[in-house]
Amino acid sequence: MRAWRVSHPGPMTSRPLTEHEIPVPRAGPDELLLRVRACGVCRTDLHLAEGDLPEHRRAVVPGHEVVGEVVTAGEAAAGGFVPGERVGVAWLRGTCGHCDYCLRGAENLCPESVYTGWDADGGYAEYTTVPAGYAHRLPPGYSDAELAPLLCAGIIGYRALRRTELPEGGRLGVYGFGASAHLAAQLALAEGATVHVLTRSPRARELALRLGAASASPPGGPPPEPLDAALLFAPSGALVPVALAALDRGGTLAVAGIHLSGIPPLDYQRHLFQERRLLSVTANTRADAREFLRLAGEHRLRVTTTPYALARADRALADLAEGGVEGAAVLENRPNGGQRRPPGSASVKG
Numbered sequence: 001m002r003a004w005r006v007s008h009p010g011p012m013t014s015r016p017l018t019e020h021e022i023p024v025p026r027a028g029p030d031e032l033l034l035r036v037r038a039c040g041v042c043r044t045d046l047h048l049a050e051g052d053l054p055e056h057r058r059a060v061v062p063g064h065e066v067v068g069e070v071v072t073a074g075e076a077a078a079g080g081f082v083p084g085e086r087v088g089v090a091w092l093r094g095t096c097g098h099c100d101y102c103l104r105g106a107e108n109l110c111p112e113s114v115y116t117g118w119d120a121d122g123g124y125a126e127y128t129t130v131p132a133g134y135a136h137r138l139p140p141g142y143s144d145a146e147l148a149p150l151l152c153a154g155i156i157g158y159r160a161l162r163r164t165e166l167p168e169g170g171r172l173g174v175y176g177f178g179a180s181a182h183l184a185a186q187l188a189l190a191e192g193a194t195v196h197v198l199t200r201s202p203r204a205r206e207l208a209l210r211l212g213a214a215s216a217s218p219p220g221g222p223p224p225e226p227l228d229a230a231l232l233f234a235p236s237g238a239l240v241p242v243a244l245a246a247l248d249r250g251g252t253l254a255v256a257g258i259h260l261s262g263i264p265p266l267d268y269q270r271h272l273f274q275e276r277r278l279l280s281v282t283a284n285t286r287a288d289a290r291e292f293l294r295l296a297g298e299h300r301l302r303v304t305t306t307p308y309a310l311a312r313a314d315r316a317l318a319d320l321a322e323g324g325v326e327g328a329a330v331l332e333n334r335p336n337g338g339q340r341r342p343p344g345s346a347s348v349k350g
Contacts, residue, residue, distance in 0.1 A: 003125035004313045005059040009051035012321045016049045017062075017124075017314045024127045029076040031129045034068025034087065039123030040148035040179065041065075041308070041316045041329035043235065044091070047259045048118060049317055056119045063123030063331070064091045064116035065151040066130075067144045077132035086144075088136040089123065090151045090289055091115050108159075108283040115283070124313050126333055136289050139297030146303040149179045149328035150296055151289075157184030157231070158292035160256035160281045164229035166193060173197075173227040175219055175243050176234030177204035179328030180256060183301055184231060186211055190299045196223040199234070203326055207304060222246050231256055237263035244271040244278060252277040305330045 007018040027033035045062040047053045066089035070081050081087060095102050095110035102110050116122045116130070138147050157180040166172055169192050174181050177199040185195050189212045197208035198219040205216035215224050219239055226248035232239055232255045240263045243253045255278070266272060304327025308316040316329045 001126040002310060003061050005061055006049050007059055009049060011050055012318045017317055025129050027072055027074045027129050029074040030131055031074050032077055032081055032132050032135055033071045033129055035071050035127055036066055036068050036123050036125060036333050038067045038144035038148040039063040039065055039331045040152060041320055041331060042152050044258050046317055046320055052259045061121035061125050062117040065148045066123035066128060067147045079132045081132060086138055088138050088151045089116055089130045090136060090155060092283055093120055093134055094131055108285050136293060139293055141300060145305050145307055145330045145332060148330045149303055153179035153328055154183045155284045155289050155292050156180055156256055159284050159288045160231050160254040161188060163254045163279050163281055164252040166229040168192060170228035171225055173223050173230035173246055175232045175239050177208050178233060181233040182207060182304060182327055186301050198223060201323060207326060227251055235260055237261040241266055241271050244276055247276045249274040252279060254279045254281055256281045307332050
C-alpha cells in the first residue's frame with residue numbers, strides 16, 4: 001500500500017516526509033483494520049515532521065484525524081464494529097487504564113498514554129489500524145473530508161473551550177484561526193458567546209467574520225472589549241502575554257497546542273493579578289471525543305477544508321507550514337479517484 005513516513009525530521013524544505021510502498025498492516029486481536037477514506041493534516045503532524053516533537057517511532061506514518069471504513073475486526077475487538085462501518089481515529093490511541101489519572105477520568109494525563117501517528121502508524125496511508133476501544137462512531141450528515149478535522153482539531157478545540165469555563169453569554173478571544181480554532185469558535189457561537197478573532201492571516205479573518213465572529217483583527221492589538229476567556233491556537237509563545245493582557249478580571253487563557261515557542265517574561269500585575277489564569281491543554285479523553293462528536297451532530301458545524309490527494313501529502317504539510325491552508329487540510333483516499341494499487345502490496349482478507 002501507499003504510505004508516507006517521517007524519514008528524517010527537519011524543516012519542510014528538507015523534505016522530511018517521503019512516500020513508500022509498505023505492506024498493509026494486520027489488525028491485532030483487539031484492533032480494527034481500516035481502509036482510510038480521509039485523514040486530516042494537523043499542525044501536530046508538522047511539529048513531528050520538523051522535529052519540534054521528539055521521535056517516538058522511527059519513520060512513523062503520521063496522521064491522527066482518520067475517517068476509515070472497517071475492513072476486519074480482531075477476535076477480541078470491543079464495540080461491535082462491523083465491516084463497512086465508518087469510524088473515526090483520534091490522537092489518543094491507548095492508556096494503561098489503572099493509574100490514578102485514568103481512574104479519575106483524566107486518561108489524557110496517563111504516563112503510559114500512546115498516540116496515533118506518533119507511537120503507532122497513522123492515517124497518511126491507504127490502510128491503518130486502531131484499538132477498537134479507541135475508535136469513535138461518527139455523526140451523520142458530514143462527508144468524510146468534513147469529519148476528519150473533527151477528530152483532533154474539533155476535539156482539542158472543544159477541550160480547550162471547556163477548560164476556560166467561559167460563562168454563559170461570555171466574551172471569547174481566539175488567537176490563531178486554523179482548523180481547530182474555526183471549529184471551537186462555531187461551538188462557542190452556537191452556545192451564545194461573543195467571539196473576537198485575532199490572527200495574522202487576512203483570509204482567516206475573512207473566514208472568521210463569515211462564520212459569525214463579532215470582530216477579526218491582527219493579534220498585535222487588543223480586542224474591542226475585555227475578554228472573559230481566550231484560546232491560543234497559534235504556536236507562538238509571544239502571544240501569551242498579549243492574550244493575558246486582553247483578559248478581564250477572573251479571565252482564563254487556555255493554550256491548545258502541543259508545542260509552543262518560548263514565552264516572554266510575564267508581569268504579575270498586568271498579566272496574572274485579579275485572578276487571571278493560564279492553562280495548558282494536553283491531548284484529549286475519549287469522553288471529550290464522544291461529547292464533542294455528539295454536539296457536532298446536533299449543531300452541524302461548517303467545516304472549511306482544503307482537499308489534497310493522498311499522493312500530495314507532502315505538499316499539504318508544506319502548505320500548512322507556509323500558512324497557505326484555509327480551514328483544515330484533508331488528505332482524501334478515493335479508491336476510484338486515481339489512487340493506484342501499489343505493486344506487490346499485501347492483500348486485505350477477512
